[in-house]
Amino acid sequence: MTPPINDCIEVCVCTYRRPQLRITLETLAALRAPDGFTLSVLVIDNDATPSARPLVDSIAETFPLPLRHVHCPEGNISIARNGALDHCRARYLAFIDDDEIASPDWLCALVEELRHTNADVVLGPVDAVYDETAPSWMRNLAIHSTRPVWVRGIIRAGYTCNVIIDRQAPAVRGRRFDPALGKTGGEDSLFFTEIQEAGGRIGYSERALVLEDVTPERLAYSWLLRRRLRMGQTHGRLLRRKIGTGRFLGNLAAALAKATYCFGAAVLGGYDTTRRNAALLRGALHIGVLMGLTGMRELELYGAGQPHRAKS
The missing domain is CATH 1.20.1280 (Monooxygenase)
Structure with a gap:
């Protein structure tokens, strides 16, 4: 196995028939690299057929960062995320969802917290963006937004919609997402809970913001x-x-x-x-x-x- 590149961050986007993927990739193309790091992007396609490949192939030549497509079928998000762990070539793996928008300094903020706290994992916030059809109570509660949950001042679980992971950290090395939870959800909670239980440190950067448009079906x-x-x-x-x-x-x-x-x-x-x-x-x-x-x-x-x- 090729050793991971220590001064590289690979951003993984797990996707499944999501048309917003193009917009997500456009925001990744505009990312600023943290000092001392290079960036690359890995698209893990979880569809039965590699439906995201035409999009990735069409923009790869002009994309400002190394961009790869890997097909990891099918219909199970744990298989996709384990595919990211298997195919990532960098020591640091960042995850963002295929319908999110990253700010240009997203990775800089995650890495700053990673360096400052010596954490193994750093999470960032996800703010929901509603259109005019969203009920006012949803806006008031920001019910679709994502933040970590602290228990007595410690983050004991995490999520993959906005995170960077040090794959060489002892508590992370060799860990996998549970395929049995790949259709129900909760596989990311278990993954990060096990990291924390193994002595890993989970940090948080409020400045590492990504945005998510809330689709009509999720307003139900x-x-x-x-x-x-x-x-x-x-x-x-x-x-x-x-x-x-x-x-x-x-x-x-x-x-x-x-x-x-x-x-x-x-x-x-x-x-x-x-x-x-x-x-x-x-x-x-x-x-x-x-x-x-x-x-x-x-x-x-x-x-x-x-x-x-x-x-x-």
Whole structure:
């Protein structure tokens, strides 16, 4: 195996029939390289046929950075992300989704935090961009935006929609995304949770911003409910991995109490659409935790015909 290039950052875009890929690649072409680094771009195509190849081939010759297309079928986001780990030629691997827009200094901000904190992984924020059809309560809650969750001042899990990873870090080396979770989502939460549990440090840079246009199908309340249920299932499954019978019952009771409280708050706050919907979605999250704790089959949000999105 060829040793990774230490002074290179490879930006990976996992894609599945996403027309916005062209816009994402255009923003990557405008990236500024952090001091001391060169950049390259790797497109991992997760479709059954290499549907993204014509686009990549058409722009590769004039693209200002080395640009490669790799076909890793099919319909399972973990296969695509493991393909990125397998085919990346650089020590540092950055992930961005195929419907996101990177700011020119995106990687500079991630690397600055990586150097400053000596972290193994650095996350950045994703801000949702809504069109005029989005309900005001969604805008108020920024419900589609992504930020890490801190537990007692520590980030214990992460996501692949805005991240840089040091592949040579001991806690990262040899780690894989679980293909069993490649259709339900949650594979990135597990991946980064295991890094943190192995002693890896996960940092965060607020300046490493990327933007995401929210598509009409994701404005549906049913989509948001399903996503919150699945996120809760992921959290419940992670809890189930490391708790005994006593703590299992305690976590079960806590999730039930939280769900009950949230649904009660939704009733009491019914006059305020933002408060009501926030409480209902939070309640759905805790119902998902119950489902995950008890081992119920997880919802499949990604698969054949479904664009991949697994922010969890």
